[in-house]
Every structure is written in C-alpha cells, then in structure tokens.
Amino acid sequence: MKILVVDDEPDVRTLFEQRFRREIRSGTFTFSFAYSGEEALDFLHGHPSEVVLILSDINMPGMSGLELLRQIRQEYAAPPPPIAPQVMMITAYGDEASRQQALALGARDFLTKPVDFAALKNKLLLL
Template sequence: MNIMVVDDEQDIRLLFKQKFRKEIRQNKLEFSFVFSAEDALTCINKQESHLILILADINMPGMNGLELLKIIKENYPEIKVFMVTAYGDDYNYQTAIKYGADDYLTKPIKFENLKEKISELL
C-alpha cells in the first residue's frame, strides 16, 4: 500500500520510518513524503493510480491541508485522506468532514491507532 505523508515538518519522515519499520521491511507499506500541498498535487498527478492513502497536515505554509483535501476529493475521490492537526478545533474538524476527509487525527499521532486504521484499508 502506497501512503503519502504531506507535512511541512521534515522530521516527520524519520518518525514514520521508525514507527512503521516492520511494515516497510515486509513491503506491506510504502511511504512517500512531501513537504507542501503544492508538491503533493504534483506527485498525485504522477502516481495517482498507486496511491491509496494520504496523511495531510492541516497547517502548512502556502496551500493548507484543507484546501489540498478539497482538491483531492474533487479530482481523485477514490484516494483516502486522513487529516492530521496539532489543533483539534471544531472549525477545522467540521471543514475537513465537509470536504470529505476519511478520518481526522490529532497530534501527537497515536501510531497504534493509525496502524489499525491503515490495516482496515488493506
């Protein structure tokens, strides 16, 4: 399963590689990392048929994650999108649901819960 992580924090790559080390080694999951919503759209256009899940941060410079979510769901409705935020406010949650988010996670990410949610998609 190919998962794209969209977050402006560069250290997110190391964190995900540590938390999903076993799944990556067993070729169950493959992660790609992009650091802006604009870069995510470019990558989605190139690999859309292989992409199953996007984990997108909401607060990023430039285009935010909610804007990215809206574009993805309008153009690639088959891709699952989990929104991730450090701010669990009601406005972002309601907007994410309105735009079609498949899940809404708050930071710090509970990786055991995330693994369960990903397993349900497999």
C-alpha cells in the same frame, strides 16, 4: 498499501519510517513524503492511481491541508480513473470547526498530534 504523507516538518519522515519499520520491511506499507500541498499534488499527478491513502497535516505554508483535500476531491470527482485516494487529516489543532470542515470535504478521518501511532497503524490495517 502506498501512503503519501504530507507535512511541512522534515522530521515527520524519520518518525514514520521508525514507527512503521516492520510494515515497510514487509511491504505492507510503502511511504512517500511531500512537504507541501503543492508538492503532494505534483506527486499525485506523476503517480496516478498508485497512492491509496494520504495523511496530510492541515496547517502548512502555501496550500493548507484542507485546500489540498478540496483540490483532490475536485480533481478526482468524476470518472475515468484514477480512483481518488482516501485522505486522513492530521493536525496539532484539534478544534471542532477544522474537524467538521475536513469531514465535510471528504476526509476519512481526523487525527490530532501527537499522533498515536498504535491507533494509526490499526486504522491503516483496516483499510
């Protein structure tokens, strides 16, 4: 499964590569990383129908994760393919308003930081 992680914190890449080391080695998951919403959209445009899941932070400079989610839902709303990727939001701010907004915009899930990687791994394996 190809996963795009979108977060403005550079150490997130190292964290994911460490926590999913076995799954990366076995080919279960392949991760790509974008450090802004704009970079994520550029990546999606350059790799149509490769990304199955996006894990996006909400609070980022420039385009927020919620704006990215809104943009993805608009661009991938109608046929023809590529098929819209699933999106899970990850944020340090677990307030109910952000959660409701993310789910209303079509997020599959809403996770809070610090990420429980065991729970995240289980969710990913169920997709």
